Amino acid sequence: MSKEHRTGVLIVDDSALVRQTLAAILASDPEIEVLGTASDPYVAAEQIQEHVPDVLTLDIEMPRMDGLTFLRKIMSQHPIPVVVCSSLAGEGTQSALQALEYGAVEIIAKPRVGTRQFLEESRILLCQTVKAAACARLQRLNPAPTVQPKLTADAILPAATHAMAETTEKVVVIGASTGGTEALKTLLEALPADSPGIAIVQHMPELFTRAFADRLNGLCQITVKEAETNDTILRGRALIAPGNHHLLLKRSGARYFVEVRDGPLVCRHRPSVDVLFRSAARYAGPNAVGVILTGMGDDGARGMLEMKQAGAATIAQDEASCVVFGMPREAIKLNGVDRIVPLNGIAATMLTYAR
Numbered sequence: 001m002s003k004e005h006r007t008g009v010l011i012v013d014d015s016a017l018v019r020q021t022l023a024a025i026l027a028s029d030p031e032i033e034v035l036g037t038a039s040d041p042y043v044a045a046e047q048i049q050e051h052v053p054d055v056l057t058l059d060i061e062m063p064r065m066d067g068l069t070f071l072r073k074i075m076s077q078h079p080i081p082v083v084v085c086s087s088l089a090g091e092g093t094q095s096a097l098q099a100l101e102y103g104a105v106e107i108i109a110k111p112r113v114g115t116r117q118f119l120e121e122s123r124i125l126l127c128q129t130v131k132a133a134a135c136a137r138l139q140r141l142n143p144a145p146t147v148q149p150k151l152t153a154d155a156i157l158p159a160a161t162h163a164m165a166e167t168t169e170k171v172v173v174i175g176a177s178t179g180g181t182e183a184l185k186t187l188l189e190a191l192p193a194d195s196p197g198i199a200i201v202q203h204m205p206e207l208f209t210r211a212f213a214d215r216l217n218g219l220c221q222i223t224v225k226e227a228e229t230n231d232t233i234l235r236g237r238a239l240i241a242p243g244n245h246h247l248l249l250k251r252s253g254a255r256y257f258v259e260v261r262d263g264p265l266v267c268r269h270r271p272s273v274d275v276l277f278r279s280a281a282r283y284a285g286p287n288a289v290g291v292i293l294t295g296m297g298d299d300g301a302r303g304m305l306e307m308k309q310a311g312a313a314t315i316a317q318d319e320a321s322c323v324v325f326g327m328p329r330e331a332i333k334l335n336g337v338d339r340i341v342p343l344n345g346i347a348a349t350m351l352t353y354a355r
Contacts, residue, residue, distance in 0.1 A: 082133070083130060173199050206245075250283055
């Protein structure tokens with residue numbers, strides 16, 4: 001790929017080791033160019049004046065000016081896609097979620113020393129996140145590469161020959177990625193307290209999902225929690241896949257429940273939307289409603305097609321309301337979508353199908 005088509009990235013972090021690690025990981029992708037690194041927002045601001053990057057990776061806790069303050073300045077003056085690169089500390093999760101409200105596109109976990117598989121997965125996720133951010137629609141805030149493995153849901157859950165349909169209770173499954181945190185907030189806040197039970201996959205690092213679920217739980221009429229194995233799908237409750245784990249819908253008699261499972265990256269993600277959607281096709285069939293929201297790539301597209309083929313109703317967010325239209329577009333291209341709906345209309349459409 002020619003230099004002019006590469007995604008230019010500026011790395012902002014007060015740790016020299018983190019800057020070096022991030023730069024090495026990003027530079028390994030031929031579609032990404034590391035334009036520079038900065039030890040704090042003041043150095044970053046000088047570099048941005050000389051060359052505006054396509055994407056900024058930003059630490060939250062830094063000397064002289066914290067990342068949240070810098071983010072607000074950027075998004076209110078000259079919006080740039082920002083990926084928050086945070087450690088997995090308890091306090092840091094709240095600040096990172098606040099950064100999403102201020103306009104950051106994504107949260108990623110800082111790479112840690114680990115096994116070769118862990119480092120390779122970190123590389124895949126980091127590079128994919130940065131390239132997704134470069135495609136994001138932003139709104140101004142008022143006041144030699146290795147081949148990337150791309151497994152299908154077969155790696156976690158083999159394809160079923162038929163879906164069971166011995167109960168009429170409806171269940172909703174939702175998948176989202178880039179821009180999905182705010183989209184999910186909009187969707188779930190619009191739901192009444194007696195809404196059908198929901199299982200959700202949002203691409204997000206581990207530990208952040210619990211803080212995200214707690215945040216939504218305080219805002220919505222329904223209950224929202226991070227999923228645990230054997231949690232029952234209940235009316236008025238949404239379960240969010242824990243970061244770094246796949247989420248499967250299962251059934252025992254008339255009871256729907258979830259299973260949290262380890263496994264390889266599927267469609268370059270863990271949790272994977274395809275894994276959740278395929279399990280919904282198998283265990284809920286025509287009793288399921290599938291919703292695919294904003295996100296980069298094609299995770300969820302094949303799973304949504306399987307859901308439709310099993311008799312489920314399927315909904316995709318429309319392009320105009322998406323931060324990144326990748327995932328809905330791919331599901332639509334596969335003819336896996338019944339209705340294409342603006343974000344503010346998805347709750348009503350979902351409830352209509354669920355009746």
